[in-house]
Amino acid sequence: MIFEVVPLVLTGFAWAVFAYFIVVNGCQTALLCSATAAMRRHRQRVWEEDRVGLLGSAVTPTISALAPAYNEEANVAESVHALLMLQYPALEVVLINDGSGDSTLDVLIRTFNLYPIHPIFRNQVPSQPIRGLYRSRIHPQLLVVDKENGGKADALNAGLNCATGELVCAIDADTLIEPDALLRIVRPFLTDENVVAAGGTIRVANGSKVAHGRVLDARVSPGLLAGCQTVEYLRSFLFGRLGWNNLGGNLIISGAFGLFRRESVLEVGGYVHDTVGEDMELIADLRRQGQDRGTPSRVDFVPDPVAWTEVPESWRVLGRQRDRWHRGLTDVLCRHRGVLFNPRYRALGLVVYPYYLGVELLGPVVEALGLIAVPLGLMLGAVDVTFGALFLAVAYGWGVLLNVAVIALEELTYRRYQRWPDLLLLLFWSVVEGVGYRQLTVIWRLRGLWRYARGSKDWGVMSRKGLGTPAQV
Template structure:
């Protein structure tokens, strides 16, 4: 019975009967890459979808480049706003039928969450897929993301595995060849992303306790997003906050729901290649985590919210938010013990070796899982480089992440709210795809 059901789903995915999808991409100062990115989005292998690019008050030539490249003209518009957003100034459609799927929304700057809400207001599709405009999607990404919604009516959101695109070969917005990043900082993040998506998030999805779908690429039931009130504009962790709020809403309504994760690499995005940009990104992630946890404190060990309250929220509280703070505090205390001559070197070295070996085991197991499943880094030299990165990570990369998280929490006390500027390099002919991550 299940096999016959899957056959019908597979048969429908490539037909006009498949659920309608709006691919919504906010754009702010993306003049370098916007044309290539849009070309990529309008050429995906899915019949029933449209692309809504929201120009969020860009100050560069983003809008002009798009108008010229796709023969756009301003059209009359009326938006039945279900969620309040900054004013929409104009809407553009193409004179060229080859680009009929494309809609450009030009609005006053209000931030990423506000731009996504504007796109959701303009959309009339059953499903919305929210994406960073400078990410690269696999050709069949929409087909794979839609499948859980067609197989199970209780699915409210679905996420895809995000991979690092640094040093990959790209042409016309299409990923031609996967390469391991030449930049050592980006290489550490390949390992980090593999652990996060292949192990952690897949496990939480299996338990139906997933609280975060990456802002780089996620798909949602549009009606339920509107019922939940859209993306929150008062946090820099809007992607996680929306999922938590939707889960809470469905639990209170006593409705069955699932938040799923597609194990396949569907989206390729940039990893920061400098310490400065990495610090800004992780600072923002720390602030976003704190803001979401603070906003939903009612979930903490609350049996009414089942796995979300009993396991999901406490995990994020202790292991995602508090862990860097405790680790940093432990290092400060260790320095104090050194200065006072109170260190027990036997215990210290034992614990150090034990935790180091555990870290290497987890990373090695992740690389093994990647090797037997997706084989994206199939060359022996690439596998050895990743293994070498795993050996260095606890001492070279991890301290940077911890300090950035601590700095993010200090910035919370100072009232810092900004997203932070993330430098983009643009596409290099057929060389490197350098999109942005979240």
């Protein structure tokens, strides 16, 4: 009996995987088409736009760059210098010393000639107690918040309380922002009242020449992990995020580099402490509560402002990062489950949320089951060998095709990697990425699901090599 049922189940499952594959890749292809159209329109709009004029404008919204720092005495001064050099007419840099145990604060006081100011501010979102505020005599736009340790979300909340900008830019620990990135990322806020948040592109800095918090020469890393992640980030940002602009808006803005309307963030209660996906949770909150109240709720992605990040180059660290990302995603989707197929939330409930649930969250489950069931079916004769091989070839080919399409889009538009060896390396990694690397991410994401089910909320240690003299705020 069992020998009759198992092949039937496996055959059924193989068909289900096949159908899922068509849906997922159909979605990805739709996103790619949407991203191509959005990119074309974006480039038409920004052609010869006067960004220098924006620098002298009296009506640009003020931006507070929030940079949490924890035990960063070695790099904090250089990081703050890099932030102060960002091109924007009304920029306030808010560095939050999150209860560092080393001499981070002393370094800042010494380097920037800080003097204490009386903290006149509203405590609008919860955070650990603030011990003091300091302003620089050399750079009056620099504000340093010294607070008790409470983690990244808590530090950002303290920054939100003390910042005075209409917009706040959350900047991650290992991010190098290009000098004109703020002038570019502010664009949606100057053209659409309904925008509450905007995200920029994150690119992989590993392998590039970095000095004084700037990427001087963009190169593709020859390392397997960094190389695969370079392709992955390109795919994720250049069409994954951009494509959503036309299809219902984004649900994710990278915590490494995003711009938010401060008032809207305060209205939703700031960053949530009890999650590992606080950046995604904030976006979901902004969109959901905005739609509930009928207030602005649009989240846009802008492709040309670029921030560079150092990605993990060790299997262990990368695994921990992906595990945490997936736990964060699961947590956010669980918290906002009321949005699913709820017509009240329009595209968010009917398109965006179901995609994140079906493709991003459950994708690894289906992929893992497929990876088990198809070979098992082949062994038991339930799945035809030719069919299985053809299916795997088509699936792999489609993945490579999407990668190559993104590289073509990059070549047509921004061309950050100017040299032939880099282009060849990028194409090489786009072919290699689908063999082994992607399957590993499936395992890590499954581990994330498992650990979420067990209630794990730890961040894990994220050690990195360091990028020349980077901004390690």
